[in-house]
Amino acid sequence: RDHFGEQKACIFFGAMRDKDHGAMLEILAPIASEFVFLPIANERACDPKLLAAPAGIPTRVAQSLNDEVAKALADERLTLFTGSLFLAGEVLSSRRLAI
Numbered sequence: 001r002d003h004f005g006e007q008k009a010c011i012f013f014g015a016m017r018d019k020d021h022g023a024m025l026e027i028l029a030p031i032a033s034e035f036v037f038l039p040i041a042n043e044r045a046c047d048p049k050l051l052a053a054p055a056g057i058p059t060r061v062a063q064s065l066n067d068e069v070a071k072a073l074a075d076e077r078l079t080l081f082t083g084s085l086f087l088a089g090e091v092l093s094s095r096r097l098a099i
Contacts, residue, residue, distance in 0.1 A: 001031070008033035009078040012068060014040040014048060014087040021051055024083060029054040033077075037061045038068060042086050066094050 011032045015021040025035065035057055037048035053059045062068045069091055072079045081091045 004078055007078050009080045010034045010036065010072070010075075012036045012038055012062075012072065012079065012081045012087075012091075013051065013083040014038040015046050015051070015083040016040075016042070016044040016086070017046045018044060019046075019084070021046060021083070025051070025053055028080075028082070029057060031080075032057050034058045034060070036068060038065050038087060039063070040065075040084055040086050040090065042084075045084075045086070065090055069094050 009031055011028055011034070013021075013025065013028070013035055014037065015024065032053070035051075035053040037051045037059065039045065039048050039062070048061045069081075072081075081087060
């Protein structure tokens with residue numbers, strides 16, 4: 001909010017099965033324009049089809065992380081990749097980005 005005010009973000013999200021992803025999504029909901037649930041290449045990963053956003057927020061399930069990262073970088077809307085550090089690592093390595 002300090003940097004983007006009331007602007008809402010498209011939130012790309014993936015989490016591990018053993019984490020409280022429902023609580024994470026509730027916390028993120030006030031800044032979300034949309035949730036896109038992503039697969040993570042990890043045996044502990046939650047199936048993105050099983051993730052559910054809080055009511056009233058559009059959602060979709062992505063099939064490919066690489067395609068979604070490329071689209072997000074080409075898009076001019078505010079975008080946030082979050083949830084698991086495993087997801088963050090995959091996003092960074094998929095685009096060879098540096099922090």
